[in-house]
Amino acid sequence: MPANSPEFLASIDAAAPAMLERLITWANTNSGSDNTEGLLTMGALIESAIAELGVPVDRIPIAPDGRFALRAVRRGRTGRSVLLNGHFDTVYGPAHPFQQCHPPTDDDRLRGPGVADMKGGIVILIEALRAFENSPAAPDIGWEVLLTPDEETGSVLSAPLLRESARHHDIGIVFEAALPDGSIVASRKGVGVVRVEAHGRAAHAGRDFAHGRNAIAALAEFVVAADHLNGQIPDIVVNAGAISGGGTLNIVPDHATAAFNLRADRADDGEETLRRLRAAATEIGRRREVTLTLEGGFSRPPMELTEAKRPWIDAWCACAARLGLRIGHGHTGGGSDANILTAAGLPCIDGAGVEGGELHSEREWMRPSSLARRARIAALFLHEFARGRIPAA
Secondary structure, eight states: OOTTSOGGGHHHHHHHHHHHHHHHHHHTSOOBTTOHHHHHHHHHHHHHHHHTTSOOEEEEEOSTTSOEEEEEEESOSSSSEEEEEEEOOBSOOTTSSOOSOOOOBTTTBEEOTTIIIIIHHHHHHHHHHHHHTTSTTGGGOEEEEEEESOGGGTSTTTHHHHHHHHTTOSEEEEOOOOOTTSOEEEEEOEEEEEEEEEEOBOEETTTSGGGOBOHHHHHHHHHHHHHTTBTTBTTOEEEEEEEEEOOSTTEEOOEEEEEEEEEESSHHHHHHHHHHHHHHHHHHHHHHTOEEEEEEEEEEOOBOOOTTTHHHHHHHHHHHHHTTOOOOEEEESOOOHHHHHHHTTOOEEEOOSOOEEOTTSTTOEEOTHHHHHHHHHHHHHHHHHHTTSSOOO
């Protein structure tokens, strides 16, 4: 750490070994999105860690099975304030073979489930706040921590909480993993799901084939039409991810379903993609005398890089530079809760978490050295914002 760094940041370097130990413990605790018991255990561990900051932590129920989000607020949600966000679910369920961390390697890598996405980010969040609270500027702003248990499945249950919190703050910091080169995330594709159901007319394939209306054939034509949108609309993705239908082979099938994952860089392009999908369904259905019904849309709108957001990003990079670190900003096709927060009107710094890679695989890894490094940047950014050196929205 540079010699002229603020004194309150020194505690982060001293805490680095404990940060790594905490991350390994958390990553070894399964909290797959479908593992309710594991999510409750993980939530309790994080609740205890946040409570070390001397702030009350509220459990906010979001599902009948007991799953909850965590919220902690210091110095209120009025005036100048910051929302710090993350999630504690992972893509690795209890039956997944990837359950434990591997020992850190000499090339500064820790491999483990959720170490980058995003338990490492929560470790950073907590340590950054601990250091910031020792800053003389801390009393000048308020902050809120909001951590959710369902981000990996689309944040369907926690989205209302995210939107409600977004209304009370000037800036959001989302502690998802950084891009592979350490850059923060300035923009993300929007993410959506569309399900298509085809209803035709059953008939005997041999005796009365012409009387039938083949739902599979109609849906197959729709899948091809949907796939052709890739490349027609700039930077969108239409991925046919699942399809099913039919049964006994000598019956013209009267039912079939398909599901698509959608991605778009810009909101207008997402709307145009949906319009063309609906038009294709109408045309194919009318011609084949099969009903094609579309449901769904973009649950996470695109997070676009706007001119209004650039000063926040520049300020974050300037804080890194002051600490002798050079980081940039970039784009990714993956979605996060920053999409939801931004759509609700809150500008966000995203990718504030660990440096790592190969997320959602058995090779997921992070750099242990980045825990302290990224926590220093976040704590200094909070300090600069509290001092008024970063303008409020």
